[in-house]
Amino acid sequence: MSQPDTDLHEITFERVYQAPRELVFECMTTPEHLTHFWGPPGMSTPIENITIDLRVGGAFDTTMVNDETGEQFANLAEYVEIDPPARLAFREKGNAEGMTTTIDFIDQGDGTTLTITHQINVPAMFASPEAQAGMRSSFDRFDGYLAALG
Amino acid sequence: MAADELSLTFAALADPTRRAILSRLADGEATVNELAEPFDMSLQAVSKHLQVLERAGLISKGRDAQYRPCRLEPASIDPAIDWLEQHRRMWTERFDRLSDHLESIQRREKEPPP
Numbered sequence: 189m190s191q192p193d194t195d196l197h198e199i200t201f202e203r204v205y206q207a208p209r210e211l212v213f214e215c216m217t218t219p220e221h222l223t224h225f226w227g228p229p230g231m232s233t234p235i236e237n238i239t240i241d242l243r244v245g246g247a248f249d250t251t252m253v254n255d256e257t258g259e260q261f262a263n264l265a266e267y268v269e270i271d272p273p274a275r276l277a278f279r280e281k282g283n284a285e286g287m288t289t290t291i292d293f294i295d296q297g298d299g300t301t302l303t304i305t306h307q308i309n310v311p312a313m314f315a316s317p318e319a320q321a322g323m324r325s326s327f328d329r330f331d332g333y334l335a336a337l338g
Numbered sequence: 339m340a341a342d343e344l345s346l347t348f349a350a351l352a353d354p355t356r357r358a359i360l361s362r363l364a365d366g367e368a369t370v371n372e373l374a375e376p377f378d379m380s381l382q383a384v385s386k387h388l389q390v391l392e393r394a395g396l397i398s399k400g401r402d403a404q405y406r407p408c409r410l411e412p413a414s415i416d417p418a419i420d421w422l423e424q425h426r427r428m429w430t431e432r433f434d435r436l437s438d439h440l441e442s443i444q445r446r447e448k449e450p451p452p
Contacts (some may be wrong), residue, residue, distance in 0.1 A: 199426065203433045207440040215436060224439040228431035305429065 201305040209293040209301040213273035216291065217242055227252045231261070244270060248278045265289075343395075347418050350394035355379070356387050360410060363397060367409040 205212050215221040219238040226233040237251040248265040268288065269277035277290040286309045294302040350356060359373055374384040388408060391397045395414040400407045 199429075201429055201433065203437070205437055205440050207444060211440065211444075212436075215439065221439065221443075225432060225435035228428045228435070303433075305433075 199307045201303075203303050203305075204296070205301045205303065206299070207301055208299060209295045210273045212301045212303060213276065213293050216276060217272075222250070226250055230255055242267065242270060244268060344417055344421060346394045347396065347414065350390050350396055351418070353387065353390075356391055359384075359387060359391065359408075360396060363408060363410040364412075367400065367407040369405050369407050373408065 215225070217240060219235050219240055222238055222240075223233055223235040226238070231252045231254055233250050233252050237253070239247050239249040241247045244267055246267050248267055249263065251260050251262045253260050264281045265278040266281065267277070268279045269275060269290070273293055275290065275292050277288060280287040280289075287307060288309060289305060289307045292304045292306075294304065296302055351360075355377060358377070362368060362373060362376070370381060370385060370388065373388070374381050377384065388397065388399075391408075392399065395411055397408050398411050400409065
């Protein structure tokens with residue numbers, strides 16, 4: 189199960205996959221695989237909408253399409269770290285400018301792989317230490333709104 | 339909500355002084371003078387921050403011509419929180435699908451060739 193933490197400024201998801209990490213890494217870095225899972229339910233990411241240039245500074249662009257409305261959502265990113273099959277990091281451009289996602293692939297020695305996905309600058313303003321304190325106290329007082337975060 | 343309005347909200351929230359102003363306003367409305375007090379800033383600088391917050395819809399100013407107290411518009415922060423919530427959901431669902439995908443390709447590999 190994914191267990192998103194409750195921090196506003198950064199998010200960590202952990203997940204165990206029943207597969208060797210080379211394969212999990214390959215799935216995250218190959219259009220032929222990504223097209224099967226990148227768009228969450230209700231969205232798809234056709235293979236021609238995926239650009240992967242697997243090197244630091246290279247493009248990682250995905251355009252998701254809403255299955256019902258055909259609306260397109262472009263995500264433009266660039267790779268900032270590539271260390272197969274252990275680590276992958278990319279940084280968003282455009283909409284979520286600066287948001288950086290780092291995925292660690294950890295071989296658990298029993299044929300399973302733990303991935304730890306850590307995102308910072310979600311969105312950018314939550315990253316600084318003052319932001320944490322400031323936003324926390326602001327949000328703390330907006331009781332009803334905080335409840336929406338679960 | 340339009341992406342532009344959302345970035346307006348996020349941009350307004352990006353500054354520590356503005357967040358401190360919002361925190362203060364969460365306790366109740368206040369005039370520009372009252373808001374300027376805890377900061378080592380000119381009234382003008384504080385007014386500028388208030389303008390940014392007002393444009394993003396995060397605060398509103400009262401009608402009283404003399405005092406025009408500022409107050410928080412808490413509902414305006416909803417879209418930002420919704421965005422975060424949607425974002426979490428998207429990643430969780432994406433990983434669910436990756437799990438399914440891994441299962442299906444490994445099952446295929448195990449099958450004997452025809």
